[in-house]
Amino acid sequence: MKSHLLTYSDFTEEEIAQVLYHFEEKRFKKKDFIIRTGQIDRYQYFISHGCVRGYIVDYNGKEHNIAFRFEEFWFGDMESFTNNTKAHYNYQALEDLTVLAISKTNWDKISNEIPAFVEYSRNLFRNAMISQQNRIAKHLMQTAEQRYEQLITEHPHVLQRISLKNIASYLGVTPEFISILRKKVAKK
Amino acid sequence: MKSHLLTYSDFTEEEIAQVLYHFEEKRFKKKDFIIRTGQIDRYQYFISHGCVRGYIVDYNGKEHNIAFRFEEFWFGDMESFTNNTKAHYNYQALEDLTVLAISKTNWDKISNEIPAFVEYSRNLFRNAMISQQNRIAKHLMQTAEQRYEQLITEHPHVLQRISLKNIASYLGVTPEFISILRKKVAKK
DNA sequence: GTAATTTCTTGAACTACTTCAAGAGTATTG
DNA sequence: CAATACTCTTGAAGTAGTTCAAGAAATTAC
Incomplete structure (x- = not known):
């Protein structure tokens, strides 16, 4: 402090x-x-x-x-x-x-x-x-996909501590759609 | 001032x-x-x-x-x-x-x-x-429709001075979609 | 005051994202 | 450590909003 x-x-x-x-x-x-x-x-x-x-x-x-x-x-x-x-x-x-x-x-x-x-x-x-x-x-x-990619590159530590469900809500999409994005991003 | x-x-x-x-x-x-x-x-x-x-x-x-x-x-x-x-x-x-x-x-x-x-x-x-x-x-x-409705009820003066194209951009949608929303809202 | 430019509208085809339902995986609890 | 409850994933069908093209209406400019 x-x-x-x-x-x-x-x-x-x-x-x-x-x-x-x-x-x-x-x-x-x-x-x-x-x-x-x-x-x-x-x-x-x-x-x-x-x-x-x-x-x-x-x-x-x-x-x-x-x-x-x-x-x-x-x-x-x-x-x-x-x-x-x-x-x-x-x-x-x-x-x-x-x-x-x-x-x-x-x-x-x-x-x-x-x-x-x-x-x-x-x-x-x-x-x-x-x-x-x-x-x-x-x-x-940005699209949800771009926001997600930016989050994982700029704040990777966030993913260690926050559930995907909560990340989805923060990004403004459903958890189901985050699943789809994860598969997409993994392929790259 | x-x-x-x-x-x-x-x-x-x-x-x-x-x-x-x-x-x-x-x-x-x-x-x-x-x-x-x-x-x-x-x-x-x-x-x-x-x-x-x-x-x-x-x-x-x-x-x-x-x-x-x-x-x-x-x-x-x-x-x-x-x-x-x-x-x-x-x-x-x-x-x-x-x-x-x-x-x-x-x-x-x-x-x-x-x-x-x-x-x-x-x-x-x-x-x-x-x-x-x-x-x-x-x-x-909110959906774009809700954001548009809220804008016209809470800030009607804005519409007098700002073009729909600029409003669309502010709300995060295309001008074409604002047209659609306007027709919808007019019907109510 | 007419030409030129910009704004707004319409419709048809398309895409990003949602909803619902169901199953597998992972934590949490007693 | 078994039972329960979340979390994450998958797929199929649906919806909100986009794109493109073209025309009408309104503004701007000379």
């Missing part, structure tokens, strides 16, 4: 200590829910160990993965957290999970006291915004 | 004057390019009048609209602007356009001098991140 803070803004040792003081460690078991649709998300979570998926459920009850998050990444339903509204997304542990959690109260407190933290979070949001934008562009430009 | 600053953070009158001082007004004609793929985007743009589309070109030379921006909104290739790298996206005026432009140099200067500006931009990025996330979710959940 400390090194993560320093890569996105300049903190003094004292500021770092002050920031870290406002986090609490939490643990979850595989398959536990950290955030559920309809509830208010009062924390942001920084993963120290494990991984999670974020997903949304459509009117037919079908689940759609919008994100996977691994060690050294943040997750949370930012809209719910910011506006105290009901969360649109669910976040579920895909492995046993250890996180550093920060409450909204502490988040706001640190934001007021430590300008470097505002800059840190600005940089995080900017990067997130950029990568979401790029993801949208890829969805518009 | 002034009222926009105030809705996203607390500025003193003096700070507002200081921020505004670092913008320059620029004008473009309909169809002009403000940002082109491959060039470095050295400005961020706040629209005072007109609208633009952001798009990316795929390997087949096909264009894909990733965004439309109207009055009182920002645009720019944030990745290029931040890292001084080549822009992935093109931004083109869809109408005669007047913008307030801020250079990277001035952006960084204001960020160092005015904490409220860092908070302002953090809030912008956060909102952008949230709406991109929601857009991805909609793409995963």
Whole structure:
């Protein structure tokens, strides 16, 4: 966490200590829910160990993965957290999970006291915004086959930890179609 | 612009004057390019009048609209602007356009001098991140027909100003298919 | 104000992807 | 370690959306 803070803004040792003081460690078991649709998300979570998926459920009850998050990444339903509204997304542990959690109260407190933290979070949001934008562009430009190939070449470690069913949902296709793609790609 | 600053953070009158001082007004004609793929985007743009589309070109030379921006909104290739790298996206005026432009140099200067500006931009990025996330979710959940219907009910003004061809590209379908959808929706 | 260009529509043939059903393989649980 | 429950695969039939070609309608340009 400390090194993560320093890569996105300049903190003094004292500021770092002050920031870290406002986090609490939490643990979850595989398959536990950290955030559920309809509830208010009062924390942001920084993963120290494990991984999670974020997903949304459509009117037919079908689940759609919008994100996977691994060690050294943040997750949370930012809209719910910011506006105290009901969360649109669910976040579920895909492995046993250890996180550093920060409450909204502490988040706001640190934001007021430590300008470097505002800059840190600005940089995080900017990067997130950029990568979401790029993801949208890829969805518009590429077929499912291209998205799958790009995923396995650019993020091969993801396949070690995430089931094909979950990958399929993230890519926006059915598990059956991922099977077909796998056969195709294997032939090349 | 002034009222926009105030809705996203607390500025003193003096700070507002200081921020505004670092913008320059620029004008473009309909169809002009403000940002082109491959060039470095050295400005961020706040629209005072007109609208633009952001798009990316795929390997087949096909264009894909990733965004439309109207009055009182920002645009720019944030990745290029931040890292001084080549822009992935093109931004083109869809109408005669007047913008307030801020250079990277001035952006960084204001960020160092005015904490409220860092908070302002953090809030912008956060909102952008949230709406991109929601857009991805909609793409995963909805058919093109549902996305089209939602667009015309939630943003009917968009249809007054944007051609169907450009809407089609934004929704991720062909213009021909938008025609089909329009007939379907008209029947209801 | 007419020519030139672009946008929108229509229809027929095609492709990427889904749905459903069923079986094999792999984890998880008591 | 047997029972249960997921995950992954296969195939056949179906659907959402594409491609291509061509014409009508609307905009732009000289």
